[in-house]
Amino acid sequence: MTAASVTALLAVVFGSASPGAPVRAAKAPVTCSVAEPPAYYAFPLVSTRRVPGSGRAAGVGQLTFAPSPFGLALSAEGHYRYRIALTVDRLASPAVGTYVVWVTTPELDRIEVAGAFDDRHAMEVEVDFNKFLVVITLEDAYDPEAAMWSGPIVLRGMSRSGMMHTMAGHGPFEQENCAAYGY
Amino acid sequence: MRPTATDPARRGRVSALGLLAALLLAMPGAAAAQAGMTHRAMLPGGWRMPPMDSEMPVLPGLGGAVPPVSAFLPGVGVDLSSLPEAKPSVVVEMADGDTLDIVISLVRREILGRDYAMYGYNGQYPGPLIRAEQGSTVVVRVTNEIELPSSVHWHGVRIENRFDGVPGVTQAPIETGESFTYEVRVPDAGMFWYHPHSREDVQQDLGLYGNLLVSSPDPGYFGPAHREEVLVLDDILMDDQGMIPWGGESPTHALMGRFGTVMLVNGLTDYHLDVRRGEVVRFYLTNVANTRTFNVRFPGARLKIVASDIGKFEREEWVGSVPIAPAERYVVDVRFDRSGETHILNSIQAINHFRGEFYPHVDTLGTVSVSEELAESAISQGFETLRENEDVQADIDGFRQHFARPPDYELETTLRVRNLPLSIVRLMEIDTLYVPPMEWNDAMPMMNWLSTGTQVTWILRDRATGAENGDIDWTFDVGDVVKIRIFNNPDAFHPMHHPIHVHGQRYLVLERDGVPNPNLVWKDTAVVPVGSTMDILVEMSNPGEWMIHCHIAEHLHAGMMFSFEVRGDAN
Numbered sequence: 001m002t003a004a005s006v007t008a009l010l011a012v013v014f015g016s017a018s019p020g021a022p023v024r025a026a027k028a029p030v031t032c033s034v035a036e037p038p039a040y041y042a043f044p045l046v047s048t049r050r051v052p053g054s055g056r057a058a059g060v061g062q063l064t065f066a067p068s069p070f071g072l073a074l075s076a077e078g079h080y081r082y083r084i085a086l087t088v089d090r091l092a093s094p095a096v097g098t099y100v101v102w103v104t105t106p107e108l109d110r111i112e113v114a115g116a117f118d119d120r121h122a123m124e125v126e127v128d129f130n131k132f133l134v135v136i137t138l139e140d141a142y143d144p145e146a147a148m149w150s151g152p153i154v155l156r157g158m159s160r161s162g163m164m165h166t167m168a169g170h171g172p173f174e175q176e177n178c179a180a181y182g183y
Numbered sequence: 184m185r186p187t188a189t190d191p192a193r194r195g196r197v198s199a200l201g202l203l204a205a206l207l208l209a210m211p212g213a214a215a216a217q218a219g220m221t222h223r224a225m226l227p228g229g230w231r232m233p234p235m236d237s238e239m240p241v242l243p244g245l246g247g248a249v250p251p252v253s254a255f256l257p258g259v260g261v262d263l264s265s266l267p268e269a270k271p272s273v274v275v276e277m278a279d280g281d282t283l284d285i286v287i288s289l290v291r292r293e294i295l296g297r298d299y300a301m302y303g304y305n306g307q308y309p310g311p312l313i314r315a316e317q318g319s320t321v322v323v324r325v326t327n328e329i330e331l332p333s334s335v336h337w338h339g340v341r342i343e344n345r346f347d348g349v350p351g352v353t354q355a356p357i358e359t360g361e362s363f364t365y366e367v368r369v370p371d372a373g374m375f376w377y378h379p380h381s382r383e384d385v386q387q388d389l390g391l392y393g394n395l396l397v398s399s400p401d402p403g404y405f406g407p408a409h410r411e412e413v414l415v416l417d418d419i420l421m422d423d424q425g426m427i428p429w430g431g432e433s434p435t436h437a438l439m440g441r442f443g444t445v446m447l448v449n450g451l452t453d454y455h456l457d458v459r460r461g462e463v464v465r466f467y468l469t470n471v472a473n474t475r476t477f478n479v480r481f482p483g484a485r486l487k488i489v490a491s492d493i494g495k496f497e498r499e500e501w502v503g504s505v506p507i508a509p510a511e512r513y514v515v516d517v518r519f520d521r522s523g524e525t526h527i528l529n530s531i532q533a534i535n536h537f538r539g540e541f542y543p544h545v546d547t548l549g550t551v552s553v554s555e556e557l558a559e560s561a562i563s564q565g566f567e568t569l570r571e572n573e574d575v576q577a578d579i580d581g582f583r584q585h586f587a588r589p590p591d592y593e594l595e596t597t598l599r600v601r602n603l604p605l606s607i608v609r610l611m612e613i614d615t616l617y618v619p620p621m622e623w624n625d626a627m628p629m630m631n632w633l634s635t636g637t638q639v640t641w642i643l644r645d646r647a648t649g650a651e652n653g654d655i656d657w658t659f660d661v662g663d664v665v666k667i668r669i670f671n672n673p674d675a676f677h678p679m680h681h682p683i684h685v686h687g688q689r690y691l692v693l694e695r696d697g698v699p700n701p702n703l704v705w706k707d708t709a710v711v712p713v714g715s716t717m718d719i720l721v722e723m724s725n726p727g728e729w730m731i732h733c734h735i736a737e738h739l740h741a742g743m744m745f746s747f748e749v750r751g752d753a754n
Binding site: 035036037038039040041064065067068069070071072074075076077078079080130131160161162163164165166167168 | 478480482488496500502503504505506507508513530531532534536537538539540541543544610616617618619620621623668673674692694695696697698700701702704709710712713714715716717718
């Protein structure tokens with residue numbers, strides 16, 4: 001994925017769509033679209049700029065459902081099972097060590113090492129967390145048994161579901177007594 | 184005020200004057216006519232608000248608000264004790280040419296210890312389980328004795344068009360006291376079902392559904408199983424005073440559909456099955472709920488997915504659960520290896536919008552008691568084999584030449600709203616920071632309840648022409664193989680998933696979001712999650728005028744449908 005397409009994708013993800021506005025019928029015929037992972041659920045991978053060669057790096061995680069005879073892939077407990085295609089542009093290969101990909105819950109109570117980036121700085125990982133973070137670190141070596149990263153964080157990203165937040169104090173609930181709900 | 188049917192081909196809008204009249208004519212106390220109900224929490228017009236999670240505050244400014252349509256409950260004024268008690272479904276084996284009489288009538292049904300006036304096909308819940316041989320034709324003579332016009336749609340059957348059961352398209356509605364005779368030819372093996380196509384948000388919810396199980400003449404069509412069980416999955420919306428009324432002129436719950444609070448399997452709240460250890464049970468699952476998608480689990484048992492709407496998968500697969508959207512069917516073989524009591528569960532990750540959190544939610548759909556006695560071992564061992572279905576693969580081979588070509592048509596799903604209360608609009612605006620691919624629970628019951636088909640228009644839009652719903656004009660010839668891309672636009676006021684049903688034809692789901700489907704099966708209904716793109720390949724094999732629509736009942740009656748024509752003669 002090129003920088004331009006990443007920019008375009010981020011514009012879609014965080015763009016100026018006006019969800020409250022009525023959607024009107026298209027006036028003119030549209031051209032045939034290309035079927036691809038849903039832009040809505042894609043999320044950016046943002047550089048921490050802490051690692052040499054990563055200052056201009058930017059990437060994206062694109063979600064599709066994991067293979068399933070139902071089309072919709074779920075765990076037995078009902079979590080979505082996603083396959084995330086991670087790609088990063090403008091990331092220099094490390095002089096020493098390797099880039100390792102981790103997926104974790106936002107609370108960091110579950111951390112899983114997903115694998116090491118290939119030479120193209122891309123890989124696919126599967127995840128079934130409701131909300132999740134993708135963390136890419138620079139490690140001395142890839143250890144599939146590692147429980148936690150030890151190297152510096154190079155890039156990180158958050159699933160779109162992570163943007164779901166409490167409504168207490170917002171919109172129609174701005175006068176609501178948040179303390180009554182444990183906030 | 185009785186529910187009014189919406190002509191699917193020429194859907195009109197309820198005028199403001201009509202709404203006012205409806206409100207004036209609404210019958211206070213109609214809801215209270217249900218047995219034992221009190222006026223304790225009564226709202227204007229006989230309404231009661233659906234139960235809400237105690238953590239979810241009432242929307243500011245909406246205390247005492249009711250939907251802008253009249254409240255409807257069946258059998259108002261009828262002495263419940265005068266109604267026949269509903270009975271469990273009866274199996275009806277039908278040979279080629281046999282005739283079955285079905286009467287649609289009011290019945291008295293007990294749910295959680297209370298009696299209600301509901302509907303039944305031949306007084307049964309579900310309706311009779313009709314079994315027929317592939318290739319046969321059975322005749323079903325339907326008489327309508329309820330207060331609403333009705334019809335019977337034979338869901339998934341590539342039936343002769345005039346018997347498809349769609350008022351305004353293939354037949355006139357069956358008015359109260361009238362009859363209609365359906366000749367149901369069944370060219371495909373599979374688990375089909377029948378239901379009204381006239382205000383099914385009301386009639387189907389009140390019990391009008393049944394299965395049609397069509398068996399292949401090939402005795403080896405499926406692998407071995409000790410027995411077969413039919414599970415019809417449903418839910419119904421109730422509180423401690425009884426059923427929440429339905430919308431009279433138009434459905435309530437138009438945004439998300441009417442989620443129930445009580446789970447029903449084969450119409451029961453306490454479904455139970457006794458099996459032996461090692462027994463392989465072939466479950467035929469049908470989701471007849473208005474809007475709920477289930478994720479069905481059998482903890483402690485092993486599951487093998489075998490078939491779906493119209494026949495077998497290309498190959499069997501082990502699965503951990505069965506996600507099943509409204510109107511879909513799945514056939515799953517389950518082996519119970521551990522003795523003791525286990526449950527059939529609906530396991531989901533629900534959303535608490537107020538807190539902005541997912542949380543695990545489990546409904547117990549039924550119980551299974553597994554005895555120590557061992558089932559016959561040859562069948563148990565045969566379960567270990569995952570079959571490649573070469574007959575299915577050979578059938579699909581004739582269509583693979585079409586898989587890679589661009590789509591012939593593109594549909595987009597979205598919605599338009601008007602006159603919704605401001606609180607709801609504001610809530611939606613902040614809620615769209617994240618819209619889940621699927622709505623597994625009614626996370627905002629009040630907002631959902633207050634939205635009606637008079638305020639919400641769900642839309643299928645032809646992306647090439649911009650035409651919407653009934654204005655879409657598609658014509659095909661028998662023998663055409665048509666690739667349709669369906670995109671569920673997330674940039675809408677309140678996007679939601681849609682189970683898309685095509686009448687009278689069969690289709691393959693080729694791709695989702697650009698990822699090819701590695702295990703095909705013929706479908707008539709498949710779900711498109713929010714933001715997703717689904718490519719389907721439709722075999723136009725059956726002439727006539729046919730519907731495409733969302734099978735969330737409230738979305739259907741909020742406009743999400745159109746008809747297309749297939750010209751030519753039947754093969």
